[in-house]
Amino acid sequence: MTETDAQRTEEQPLRPEELGTYFALMEAVSLLQHAVERHLRAEGDLSYVQFQLLARLAGSDGALTMTELADGVVYSRSGLTHQAGLLEKAGLVTRGPSPDDHRATLVALTEAGRERVDQVLPGHVQVARRLLFDPLSAQDVESLGSIMTRVRDHMRDLPPRSAAPRRGRGGEQRANS
Amino acid sequence: MTETDAQRTEEQPLRPEELGTYFALMEAVSLLQHAVERHLRAEGDLSYVQFQLLARLAGSDGALTMTELADGVVYSRSGLTHQAGLLEKAGLVTRGPSPDDHRATLVALTEAGRERVDQVLPGHVQVARRLLFDPLSAQDVESLGSIMTRVRDHMRDLPPRSAAPRRGRGGEQRANS
């Protein structure tokens, strides 16, 4: 990063286009999230986080450890334990000890869990299509995908800025506090 | 195209580009929201919703009614009452009866409220710049703004947010577990 960029990052306010873009992005996604969560709760009795966990398990080739499951979905370990406990109580996943590493817990999707995903997915997709994709051209979708993929990867690589000085900091994942 | 648009909207799954775009958007914004909320809480003891309410008041030319203040920020009346109560208790806003309509409550920013916004805004902008804008070109910003403005306006025009008199279409209601 050049010194000019650094200065700009540190000090300058946002230009009007940036401000408008920022607010449009935040409001649109907020509306989208709200609609999606409403749908998931109504049709599948799931929060979006719970859906993400089930979907990640459904997309994997078997069980995942809690840590693998957490990555990118949840920001605290205890939060994941709580959600996994709810999913287990609902019969959607099972938890058991890992043979490889006896500290780890393996989480696996049950038949009911897979059915729940299948039950909810078409409506989820329909919400996304109706709210997000309907007003966009194919070119828009491609641009948006390119942009947000870049932004996402950029954020993933950023150092945790105001990370709480937890004992023995180190390169911990987002799943830790 | 072998199918009508209506059929596509109702039934078809998302194409791979759409799926990737959807997930990139959701994850990137989730990360951004998380960082923003962390900053607002640390630097200004505010939630993002509270910041939005203060910012809206700061951008208006005077007091707003609860209903005006709620629009686009909050999805339930009681939620706004709760948040406005917190802001009032913190001395950041005042609430009083409206002379025009005696049912309405006028919410106004206090001096401390304006100071809080000013205190928090530079850092907020800095977070947005570092996480969102740094990896984007000017062209990207313009595209993203155009796209998300369209999406936002599209969503605003769709169904009334809290209109849910209809039972879950196509599926039976699931009891809370």
Added chain:
DNA sequence: TATTGTTATACTCTATAACTATA
């Protein structure tokens, strides 16, 4: 009757810290 806003209440999600157990 419809609208504005509040209250009461209950539920969900999240996060910090202390803890156990394995590596």
Added chain:
DNA sequence: TATAGTTATAGAGTATAACAATA
């Protein structure tokens, strides 16, 4: 000592329903 996960707990956010006051 470091890592994986759980527990306990506390706090914040949100939503529904009943309610009061005004239009």
